[in-house]
Amino acid sequence: MVAAEDPESFFDTAPPLRDAGAVAARLQDFLARNSRASPEGGGRRRRIVCVTSGGTTVPLEQRCVRYIDNFSSGHRGAASTEYFLKAGYAVIFVHRRGSCQPFCRFISDDSFLQFFDVTTDLKLQVAESQSTVVKKAIGDYRQAIEGGSLLKLPFTTIFEYLQLLKMVATSMSSLGPHGMFYLAAAVSDFYVPWDSMAKHKIQSAGGPLDMRLSQVPKMLSVLRNQWAPLAFCISFKLETDSEILVQKAEMALTKYKMNVVVANLLATYKEKVVIVSSGESNTIQRCNKDEDLEERIIKLLEKNHSKYIYSSTGGCAQQE
């Protein structure tokens, strides 16, 4: 293995996470509050899921002007977060800065200003047509934030993402099988190690540019084997070629010992996914445009998670 592709050397050479102490404190606080058995839940232990969302960037220069990005709006992660909260999970939403946010999915670009009317007496009000959807979104959002069941942690680069994931995963390992990882972020496969990166903006005068990118270490293995060995883990496979999709999903299942792999094609990811787990595969397809595919994905995963907790605790879990 080349040095750059080894997990330890990745973390050793990565630029340190800003405000790491403050982030760790918020995380600990969130976990302490949510991992207590709540009276409303009938003493049932609360489940906590870490949802990762959006694409990571790979800086090509230390003072970053150019970077490689992975396509991802973050819509899947944001929608899934809403349904996890609805299903009673506490959610740690590890998301790309600027990507789609839970309860804000209906907003795009500059549609913002279309939500308002200015009345004749120069008062500002929400446009009648938008009122219902905005009201529901605000209600749900405030409930999640004020109820303390949603923690949002942002990242931009692959360095930030993997350091955050490591921090969250090692903190969540104490939850055992009650912890879930729903790894929907589009993580770069290749990167430029920080210490071999150009310090200043690459100048364009010198003809074509040759770049050598190293492989990002496969952190799914490290998550499974070291960070949170008992957690219920779901990873995603996005491909553009339908020929190799399910085969690659099954490989990931075996190789990284995931519990579930959600497989989708770039061309149809909004309409259809294949949920691959050991011994079975379920295709989930959207029936109409107003339906969120994520609603059914989360229902299925919640069921699988229950079975997993039951079997992990030798069948004596408190009423899962």
Next chain:
Amino acid sequence: MVAAEDPESFFDTAPPLRDAGAVAARLQDFLARNSRASPEGGGRRRRIVCVTSGGTTVPLEQRCVRYIDNFSSGHRGAASTEYFLKAGYAVIFVHRRGSCQPFCRFISDDSFLQFFDVTTDLKLQVAESQSTVVKKAIGDYRQAIEGGSLLKLPFTTIFEYLQLLKMVATSMSSLGPHGMFYLAAAVSDFYVPWDSMAKHKIQSAGGPLDMRLSQVPKMLSVLRNQWAPLAFCISFKLETDSEILVQKAEMALTKYKMNVVVANLLATYKEKVVIVSSGESNTIQRCNKDEDLEERIIKLLEKNHSKYIYSSTGGCAQQE
């Protein structure tokens, strides 16, 4: 010159712009409406500026999952558009999809939901604290759109950007010196020619990834020499190294025959720019955090543009 770096072969091999016909029609309509002398302007010919804004992407695969991106929030272009409108220009805002929009600069990420309050009788209203700023933004935005003085054209990739710029520039050439180009977009210097690009997602199993990127042809020369030879042209230089900044700006001025180059450093671009034109350079610095640097940049450029029109028309322009 390598084939990929020649402007003609760039356009010949680029994937064609979607809806090019419809975009061209909107553009023609906008130019026809705004280039007429208006009675309000005292018969003065209206000036039209093309503002480009945000970063371009370079796809690494034809069915795009990965791409190289240039850092740019689009804040400068969006703010400048507001001040150009205020100064009486009609603006063609050629912007990166999802980047900062004129009159929406105060909104970030999920701050959207913070603009609303739900009253006790379950009515939705704009939070008192936000009301003034939102009301002004909506008023200005509607005035620009309804008055027909703002045309927004989005792009994502370098292929879309350069095809749009070519279309706008050749259409604007009839305006002669009354047309302005304010090229604030962060345009990629390197790209992968479409026909040498991987069709499917690059697989990560094969060790490190070697990439060869070609130089993007220098379109500033083509804009100046062929597309709109008489237009007033402003380009931008963003560098991370202060040592080479002004020198690079002066080079651009001479090499591409720009009228003005706005030079800025990544670390301080919000506080300070240097406006370089033939024979002089002016540093513009922000005095306080609430001030928009763009207000003063546009004032200076408007003055320079007036002088340029006056000298281009042999001193007999109608009251510029």
